[in-house]
Amino acid sequence: MPASPARQKARRQAVPDSAYPRLLLAWYDRHRRALPWRALPGQAADPYRVWLSEIMLQQTTVKAVGPYFEKFLARWPSVAALGRASQDDVLRMWAGLGYYSRARNLFACAVAVSRDHGGAFPDTEVGLRALPGIGPYTAAAIAAIAFGRHCMPVDGNIERVVSRLFATEDALPQAKPKISQLALTLAGEARAGDSAQALMDLGATICTPKKPACALCPLNEDCAARARGDQETFPRKAPKVTGKLRRGAAFVVTRGDELLVRTRAEKGLLGGMTEVPGSDWIAGQDDTIARQQAPALPGVARWQRKPGLVNHVFTHFPLELVVYTAAVPARSRAPDGMRFVKIATLQHEALPNLMRKVIAHGLGDGKPIRR
DNA sequence: GAAGCGTGGTC
DNA sequence: TGACCAAGCTT
Numbered sequence: 001m002p003a004s005p006a007r008q009k010a011r012r013q014a015v016p017d018s019a020y021p022r023l024l025l026a027w028y029d030r031h032r033r034a035l036p037w038r039a040l041p042g043q044a045a046d047p048y049r050v051w052l053s054e055i056m057l058q059q060t061t062v063k064a065v066g067p068y069f070e071k072f073l074a075r076w077p078s079v080a081a082l083g084r085a086s087q088d089d090v091l092r093m094w095a096g097l098g099y100y101s102r103a104r105n106l107f108a109c110a111v112a113v114s115r116d117h118g119g120a121f122p123d124t125e126v127g128l129r130a131l132p133g134i135g136p137y138t139a140a141a142i143a144a145i146a147f148g149r150h151c152m153p154v155d156g157n158i159e160r161v162v163s164r165l166f167a168t169e170d171a172l173p174q175a176k177p178k179i180s181q182l183a184l185t186l187a188g189e190a191r192a193g194d195s196a197q198a199l200m201d202l203g204a205t206i207c208t209p210k211k212p213a214c215a216l217c218p219l220n221e222d223c224a225a226r227a228r229g230d231q232e233t234f235p236r237k238a239p240k241v242t243g244k245l246r247r248g249a250a251f252v253v254t255r256g257d258e259l260l261v262r263t264r265a266e267k268g269l270l271g272g273m274t275e276v277p278g279s280d281w282i283a284g285q286d287d288t289i290a291r292q293q294a295p296a297l298p299g300v301a302r303w304q305r306k307p308g309l310v311n312h313v314f315t316h317f318p319l320e321l322v323v324y325t326a327a328v329p330a331r332s333r334a335p336d337g338m339r340f341v342k343i344a345t346l347q348h349e350a351l352p353n354l355m356r357k358v359i360a361h362g363l364g365d366g367k368p369i370r371r
Numbered sequence: 372g373a374a375g376c377g378t379g380g381t382c
Numbered sequence: 383t384g385a386c387c388a389a390g391c392t393t
Contacts (some may be wrong), residue, residue: 057389098377135391155389315376
């Protein structure tokens with residue numbers, strides 16, 4: 001298709017073009033991805049499925065979300081059903097997916113929708129925004145996809161597509177408002193939800209971070225960054241800092257076929273999740289200090305240091321744990337705040353992946369803890 | 372506004 | 383292999 005005069009102008013001046021929504025939707029109708037939470041073409045989306053998927057998809061890949069979405073939907077088919085669950089059940093089901101505050105907020109949101117909204121999600125961006133775990137992106141996504149509101153969620157995909165299309169020089173996150181404003185010009189009047197999903201699909205499959213497939217892009221003739229040949233350098237971003245290595249010790253204590261565990265504090269890192277007792281995690285800490293934070297266990301003949309280390313990388317710091325093991329007599333009691341659980345039933349605990357690694361290392365049987 | 376918050380995949 | 387990225391939210 002030859003570029004219209006308006007689109008040639010867009011190429012030079014990075015100005016929104018009224019043809020973008022139409023081009024985008026035409027592409028979407030041919031190339032949309034089939035995803036478990038997506039309605040069939042032309043059908044109304046189920047707000048519960050849209051919400052559940054959007055929460056799971058925050059900073060998480062489609063591939064990782066798939067099985068979790070199916071599991072949740074099978075166990076809790078409606079927001080009312082989820083609202084009647086317990087937070088601990090939700091955390092157990094969420095274990096392994098990461099960012100556990102999402103699971104706590106998911107449950108809190110289900111309770112709020114059931115209790116304060118008669119079991120129906122608010123159908124406006126503002127109404128949705130007031131619910132736990134729903135921020136600017138998710139509110140706009142649900143409002144557009146589930147309720148057809150004329151708004152545009154801006155995720156990492158859409159930031160990339162839009163920043164390339166208009167070659168926006170400002171670095172993120174400062175550029176967020178400008179990109180958000182430009183993104184809204186890409187929303188169709190009638191099909192705002194499809195417009196949003198079209199941009200996300202485009203970002204996920206064509207306008208990728210590296211080696212974008214510009215030849216296949218419906219907006220390629222209009223893309224300011226492509227005209228300059230530096231697509232991959234967008235979006236501009238402020239440099240991010242990686243955290244310092246922290247070290248600590250973890251203590252794997254068995255009593256016959258049971259393991260000593262405790263529950264982490266409700267908030268913060270791995271909040272509300274199950275762990276084995278351990279030391280603080282501190283940059284520059286040495287083994288001896290960490291070792292001294294072992295739980296007081298009468299009857300422990302000696303701690304055994306497991307050869308090797310458990311390494312784990314969080315978003316904001318890498319972690320290196322030394323693992324100590326001990327076996328206590330059959331009738332030993334768990335220290336205050338801790339409990340013994342059957343090793344065979346660990347799969348039912350809310351165990352973050354870090355702890356699965358620690359326990360597998362400590363038990364030394366090479367068997368991963370099933371999920 | 373910046374920092375805290377998981378995990379897995381990619382190059 | 384370390385850095386980056388993935389449908390961000392909360393404080």
